[in-house]
Amino acid sequence: MRRRRVWPRGVLHGVNLTGWLTLESWVTPEIFAGSGALDEPSLITALGERAYAEVVRRHRETFVTADDFARIAARGLNAVRLLVPWYVYGADGPNPGLYVGCIEHVDHALEWAEEYDIKVIFVLGIHPGNPSPDSEDDAVLDPRRLRERALDVVSSLSSRYASRVGFFGIELADEVTPQVRHGLTLTDGTPGPLPAQLLP
Amino acid sequence: MAPPVHFLRNYYREAYELVRAAAGTDPVVIMPDGGHPTVLRRFMAQSRYVNVWLDCHLDRTSLKLDVTGPAGVRNLVAKTRGRIADAKRCGMPVMVGTWSASLPMPDSAMTPEGRIALERIYTSEQLGAYEKLPAWFFQTWKTSGLLVSWDARLALATFERGNALVTMPGEGILSVVGTPIGNLSDASPRVLDVLARADVILCEDTRVTGKLLSAFGIHVSMQRCDENVMAERIAPTLTRIAAGERVAFVSDAGMPGVSDPGQRLVDAALDAGLPVEVVPGPSAVTCAVAASGIACEHFFFEGFLPRRRAAQLERLRELTGIPGALVVYESPRRVSATLAVVARNAAGKLETREPKLTSHLGGLLEANARLTGHLVIFHRHAYEVVSESHDHTTTPLVGDEQVGTIAEHKVGNPGVRALTQDIPNLLGIIWDDIYIGGATDSKGGVLTHGLINEDVLLAYDAPESPGKGI
Numbered sequence: 001m002r003r004r005r006v007w008p009r010g011v012l013h014g015v016n017l018t019g020w021l022t023l024e025s026w027v028t029p030e031i032f033a034g035s036g037a038l039d040e041p042s043l044i045t046a047l048g049e050r051a052y053a054e055v056v057r058r059h060r061e062t063f064v065t066a067d068d069f070a071r072i073a074a075r076g077l078n079a080v081r082l083l084v085p086w087y088v089y090g091a092d093g094p095n096p097g098l099y100v101g102c103i104e105h106v107d108h109a110l111e112w113a114e115e116y117d118i119k120v121i122f123v124l125g126i127h128p129g130n131p132s133p134d135s136e137d138d139a140v141l142d143p144r145r146l147r148e149r150a151l152d153v154v155s156s157l158s159s160r161y162a163s164r165v166g167f168f169g170i171e172l173a174d175e176v177t178p179q180v181r182h183g184l185t186l187t188d189g190t191p192g193p194l195p196a197q198l199l200p
Numbered sequence: 201m202a203p204p205v206h207f208l209r210n211y212y213r214e215a216y217e218l219v220r221a222a223a224g225t226d227p228v229v230i231m232p233d234g235g236h237p238t239v240l241r242r243f244m245a246q247s248r249y250v251n252v253w254l255d256c257h258l259d260r261t262s263l264k265l266d267v268t269g270p271a272g273v274r275n276l277v278a279k280t281r282g283r284i285a286d287a288k289r290c291g292m293p294v295m296v297g298t299w300s301a302s303l304p305m306p307d308s309a310m311t312p313e314g315r316i317a318l319e320r321i322y323t324s325e326q327l328g329a330y331e332k333l334p335a336w337f338f339q340t341w342k343t344s345g346l347l348v349s350w351d352a353r354l355a356l357a358t359f360e361r362g363n364a365l366v367t368m369p370g371e372g373i374l375s376v377v378g379t380p381i382g383n384l385s386d387a388s389p390r391v392l393d394v395l396a397r398a399d400v401i402l403c404e405d406t407r408v409t410g411k412l413l414s415a416f417g418i419h420v421s422m423q424r425c426d427e428n429v430m431a432e433r434i435a436p437t438l439t440r441i442a443a444g445e446r447v448a449f450v451s452d453a454g455m456p457g458v459s460d461p462g463q464r465l466v467d468a469a470l471d472a473g474l475p476v477e478v479v480p481g482p483s484a485v486t487c488a489v490a491a492s493g494i495a496c497e498h499f500f501f502e503g504f505l506p507r508r509r510a511a512q513l514e515r516l517r518e519l520t521g522i523p524g525a526l527v528v529y530e531s532p533r534r535v536s537a538t539l540a541v542v543a544r545n546a547a548g549k550l551e552t553r554e555p556k557l558t559s560h561l562g563g564l565l566e567a568n569a570r571l572t573g574h575l576v577i578f579h580r581h582a583y584e585v586v587s588e589s590h591d592h593t594t595t596p597l598v599g600d601e602q603v604g605t606i607a608e609h610k611v612g613n614p615g616v617r618a619l620t621q622d623i624p625n626l627l628g629i630i631w632d633d634i635y636i637g638g639a640t641d642s643k644g645g646v647l648t649h650g651l652i653n654e655d656v657l658l659a660y661d662a663p664e665s666p667g668k669g670i
Contacts, residue, residue, distance in 0.1 A: 012336070158218065171231070177202045
């Protein structure tokens with residue numbers, strides 16, 4: 001496929017690959033349909049470990065493929081922002097619980113990206129302070145465990161892809177809700193409400 | 201529970217060192233700003249930290265703004281620019297990690313088409329706001345439900361494929377934009393988007409175009425560019441486009457450059473090597489042809505006929521070789537006399553046909569009174585022939601009986617050229633006295649329909665055999 005560079009050179013213009021390696025009910029509602037779940041942890045509970053593992057395996061293999069990277073490049077875009085969950089290494093990494101690892105998909109993504117001259121920014125899927133699919137995870141309640149787990153993954157990903165031309169950068173967390181100081185009081189920051197279209 | 205800022209700082213600092221140790225200084229290390237960029241202050245802005253960016257997420261807003269019009273959308277984007285400016289105060293390059301085309305308003309606030317139009321404006325305004333940033337990422341590449349405002353394959357399609365539409369900073373363009381010919385709903389989202397983003401709109405009459413713009417809440421400066429000033433407008437317009445401005449070119453209604461001098465501007469821009477795009481809109485020619493009901497596999501668009509009767513007849517004579525239907529615009533003042541004759545010959549049947557056509561075209565021209573007039577259709581089955589006398593009164597030369605004669609005559613001789621040659625012989629007159637002014641079908645029914653717009657459309661349905669018809 002012939003590549004057209006429509007956007008100006010020297011800067012990244014790209015898309016998120018939301019809902020691929022982690023499941024999002026607004027991206028693929030069909031996966032959640034019938035389960036009563038709206039986020040990934042509830043889906044695991046609703047489907048059970050084995051069924052969930054099968055669903056997520058099938059989804060990851062089909063939702064984004066080399067063809068998507070070809071199309072992204074054909075549209076003149078030159079970058080993707082890929083959310084990599086903290087459990088990317090599965091059993092080989094920090095305690096994944098019932099989540100399924102996906103490092104081979106991250107490998108594929110980078111290969112496809114390089115084939116089409118697309119840069120990749122990896123985003124570590126942690127959400128400090130943000131109510132999120134991980135909210136039932138003890139790491140959110142224990143900042144030190146969160147930090148250790150995140151640092152392990154950041155370090156591993158950086159060394160794994162250190163010499164790759166498609167590896168443009170790494171974002172250290174996705175959604176963060178820091179404490180905000182108002183005068184003498186500290187409150188949780190507001191991440192902003194979900195848009196009306198995305199509310200169930 | 202939100203983590204204290206010092207916790208985040210420690211984590212970012214440690215992570216930075218790990219990335220640098222593992223992969224050197226090439227990969228960019230990015231921190232999300234968490235919606236509160238000032239919290240981090242100038243953390244990691246120091247020179248010993250290399251290649252560190254801050255990421256703003258702008259796909260959701262908690263702002264309570266009325267975004268049901270372009271002004272509200274611009275207001276929202278102005279706030280977004282302010283948010284980016286805040287983030288830049290941290291002293292690091294700022295990227296936008298997530299943004300979307302979704303406007304914060306309930307679906308009930310607007311029609312689906314209106315929302316699409318506004319969201320395209322929102323998208324293009326955002327692209328403008330982010331164009332100087334080192335990176336942006338649309339949220340998201342794909343959704344299985346094809347969410348219009350969130351799926352890049354839909355939301356960005358116009359802007360990726362629209363050539364230099366909005367994304368190339370400093371690249372001007374001449375956009376030839378078709379505008380509604382009566383029903384404002386015919387203004388497509390792309391039309392509104394291009395008009396809203398134009399630096400200047402060249403138009404025939406600023407009062408007419410001003411009404412269109414105000415109907416959609418678009419505020420862009422206008423400049424008159426009708427046939428009287430076209431020549432002097434061309435050079436300054438080309439200079440503006442070359443300087444990177446977006447110039448939209450519209451007529452009062454319909455497609456510019458069709459039966460007006462607009463082609464000279466397009467021609468000059470192309471000659472100068474400047475980008476030109478057409479944003480299609482309604483056109484009276486195609487609407488009328490479609491509404492005429494006659495066979496128009498091939499039609500020839502003549503535009504306006506000469507005003508002088510002799511020249512007009514001469515031109516009509518030249519056009520008799522056209523192997524297809526002939527479409528002519530004409531001022532109602534020029535043909536009203538002829539139409540009156542047609543009406544008289546139609547013995548009242550014309551009047552009964554008018555409402556049908558008017559209702560047929562529905563609201564085609566309801567909002568533009570300037571364009572009320574007549575449509576005349578010539579049909580091949582038979583011809584009604586009238587002559588115009590020197591005192592400008594017209595007299596039917598062919599009565600019902602003679603129409604029947606001519607119709608019969610045509611059965612074995614379908615070419616109109618033959619017909620027009622025969623009629624003088626038949627009636628003992630010379631060609632210049634004959635004006636083909638109306639039509640009847642083979643049963644004598646009048647096929648002349650009236651009053652669709654100010655321009656009179658004469659559509660002549662030619663015989664099948666090429667070269668023999670008008």
